[in-house]
Amino acid sequence: MDVDDLIALVRNYNPRTNEDLIRRAYEYGCRMHEGQFRQSGEPYFTHPVAVAAILTEMRLDDATIVTALLHDTIEDTRSTWAEVSDLFGRDVADLVDGVTKLTNLQLSGAHSKQAENFRKLFVAMSRDLRVILVKLADRLHNMRTIRSMRPEKQAQKARETMEIFAPLAGRMGMQWMREELEDLAFKVLNPEARNSIIRRFVVLQKENGDVIPQITADIRAALETEGIDAAVFGRAKRPYSVWRKMQEKQLSFSRLSDIYGFRIITGTDPDCYRALGVIHRKWRTVPGRFKDYISQPKSNGYRSIHTTVSARDGTRVEVQIRTRAMHEVAEAGVAAHWAYRDGVRSRNPFAVDPGEWLTSLTERFGEEDHDAFLEAVKLEMYQDQVFCFSPKGDVIQLPKGATPIDFAYAIHTRLGNACVGAKVDGIRVPLWTRLKNGQGVEIIAAAGQRPQATWLDIVVTGRAKAAIRRSLREEDRSRFIRLGSELLRVAFEHVNRKITDKALRTAARALALTDADELLARVGAAELSAQRVVGALYPDLTPPADEIDAGRAVAGLQADQEFNRAPCCNPLPGERIVGVTYRGKGVVIHAIDCPVLADFESQPERWVDLRWREGRHPAVYTVPLSLTIRHDAGVLGRICTLIGAQGANISDLEFQDRKPDFYRLRVEICLRDAEHLHALMTALEAESDVAQVARIRDSSATV
Known part of the structure; x- marks a missing residue:
């Protein structure tokens, strides 16, 4: 794609685009990457241009498009932040630098390093969400062209995509990108399963004909009869989506329902519910498969009505009904915040700022709670939502699989700590009960109650897990201090030294801990070894250098x-x-x-x-x-x-x-x-x- 074609794509949604800025960035990036080639043999600069083209589909601003063109210059060429800032402005330079730092983060590998880098990823995202948009587009193009990489590199990138980038795109509300990333990774990780599902679709089409245009025509005719102006689209679900449902429900392909999906895009909220009535009158509904995300939106801003019906010839299909504004958010997600229309940023009333979620996550955990942070992020990225009601009628949003304890901590930490029981829809239930959509939950609390260690195996939210661990640490602190004191006494005697208050204070300073009690508590809790404390004070007494490296x-x-x-x-x-x-x-x-x-x-x-x-x-x-x-x-x-x-x-x-x-x-x-x-x-x-x-x-x- 040459620069004029790229500018034309931007001008389609932003007539006021700064063509000179994009042209200069294109020429600069082309010059910087001159002589560099991708694994496929193509000139390297085809990749930044393709990333920029992906971002034009989201109607993003000029700074983001320019960042896409330059996103590898600081990392892979002689270009510098100062030079990019002088030529294209500080905003672009900071964005390019942010993408470079994300690229250098090792998000797979050793668990502890992955956890620490996950925090860095989210801190960078919270500063400017456009950074992750460029990074996701970069990953999408790399996955589209992954076949030119070595097999082991393909597998590594595909796992990273499946575990990190695809769920992150989903949490950012960019469902289309999540689905494509998952399917591209699936194609690498399990090609036999994917090909098997595609073959099943081909056989099904031969047996029943192409049912998608037939059912689409049925829906359009039914809506027109009721005078509802709406667009109708149908498609077969992606192979990975079908395979995941087969695994989750342990069903064969022949027994799997709703492998076809249809969308009805209306003009107004009332038309959504009118369209729902038309669908339910025309076809029999499948019990338990109705969800109203218009009245109860998802945390990423997603709004839509979902229902599953037995359509033509008994074929089960899922139907999603939403307005055009809701559809933009469902497709673009966080990108809807930055989208331009007719030269100005278009404010979508349904777009939710995920920056609040990012900020709350980064603030909820201390600087050293990397593992807890990673656990919370993955829980909140991978799980769907349920909505429950408090006795006052407040709606509490929780991940699927949440328990009354999660509900209590979602309201307030004090209520969670004091929880002794719960009622769901007026009936007393065990604390490990999994909550369902629409249930009313009442928490029974008692003064003096403290969280139990077994709760950690019951709760699913990062907020609850962090609060329980914090309470258990406080409760066990005195016990850990006593145990740590005994462990350190033995360790000091082993090297013919005596443990003293001064020695403990010195060791705490050397290990950057607040005081001696903190040192003892960490040793007692097995967060710090007694050997490391001794080594901090007496490095000459550490194990000899001829010992075999444990790694x-x-x-x-x-x-x-x-x-x-x-x-x-x-x-x-x-x-x-x-x-x-x-x-x-x-x-x-x-x-x-x-x-x-x-x-x-x-x-x-x-x-x-x-x-x-x-x-x-x-x-x-x-x-x-x-x-x-x-x-x-x-x-x-x-x-x-x-x-x-x-x-x-x-x-x-x-x-x-x-x-x-x-x-x-x-x-x-x-x-x-x-x-x-x-x-x-x-x-x-x-x-x-x-x-x-x-x-x-x-x-x-x-x-």
Whole structure:
């Protein structure tokens, strides 16, 4: 596409466009990328131009179009922010810089790094939403041309698209982009399934004819009879959408309903409901398949009426009914905020600013709560919504699968913390009940009630999970401080040092913590190892440099493969191991006698022959032990001392059973290897206060 064609696309919706600005940006980008080529062999600049063309479909402003043309210049050419700012203005330079930073974020890979980068992504988006619009268009064009990449690169980009960019486009209200991104990724990740569904569509069309124009004509005729002016469109749903429904409902293609979708676009809200009446009078409705998102819009601004009916020859079809203004938001989403018509930004009354959602997410979690932030983002991006009513008639919007506890926290944190029960539509229900659309919910609260740890497995909203964790941390803080003090005492004695208040304050400063209590609490909560605290004060006492790097402890992996220890058996150096490949999780290593391996006997292609490297390993490999000890003063302290004396470290400790004469504990110990474990268990078994010690292996633990 040459510059005149691009300007013509912009002029179609914005006659007042600054043609000179776009022309200069086109020429500058072409000059900067001169000599660069894509994997397909095409000149590289064809990509920025294609991204700009995608954005013209959303009728975006000149600055965004220019950003698309220049979005790779700062990253891939000799261009600089200062030069772009001088030539095209600071607004464009900041947008290009924002897209560059998003491109450099590694959104797949190690979980902790992914979580941290997710926060950076959302902070950048909250500053200017046009940044994510350019990035989504960039990803869309890359997925459209992905076949020129190496197979492993295709798989990585497709997974990233399916897990991050497609749901994000959906949360931004850009449903058409979400569907295309999902289907393009599906084509890479599961081509056999996609081709199978396409073949089924072809067979269905041969058997029944092309039902889409037939049903479209039926709907138009019925609406015209009632004098309703409306546009009607029909289409078969995308292969990935069909496949996902087959998986969710565990149905075969032949039993799947509503694989065809139809849209009725009216002029006014009353016409939407009139059209609904026409459809319901003409065809029989499918029970439980009616949703009114006009009276209860989705959080991303989506408004429409959805109904499913048995149409011509009993074919089940989904019908969506909405006005033209609602349709613009349904298609463009956040882009409707920036869309231009006739040279001016068009204000759509139904467009919702997702900036409020972004800001609330980034403000709700502390700077270090990366994992909680990632969990909340994914929950809110992936799940659909339900709407429930408070006793005062307020509408509370929650993700699908939400419980009364989520409802309570959505109203106020204090109400969630004090929740002891709930009534749904006047009937007392358990707190784990999954709420449904339109239900009335009343929360029963009691003074002095505190959140339970089991609630974390019940709730689904990030807000509820964050509040519960915060409350549990506060409640357990004193217990964690006592446990942390004991763990650090043992760790200090192990290096022949004494723990003092001054040493704790110095270590807290060295680790950028507020005070000694914060240090002790983090050690007790297993958020910080006692070894790291000792290392902060006495770096010369840290493990010798000839220890094997824990990240390279396994031989037999390919250069780019990562490994994780299976939680079912927690293999240690010195034990025979085998690797099993998992999609998206690299290689997971199991002990050779792990019962879980029986599940993979029919999949030998997933097995990887591995072995531990020989040499001294660091004591970083956790193994859970079950300990039954005498209930008496000082016993736990002596057991902790004994474990420390064996050169091991306690990373977690949980009381599982408390009786008048004994305690049963689950203790996670950091060990070097299998010999280290044997020596520790022998020492514990010889202790008179220990009634039983056993290694825990849990075949139900998931990878």
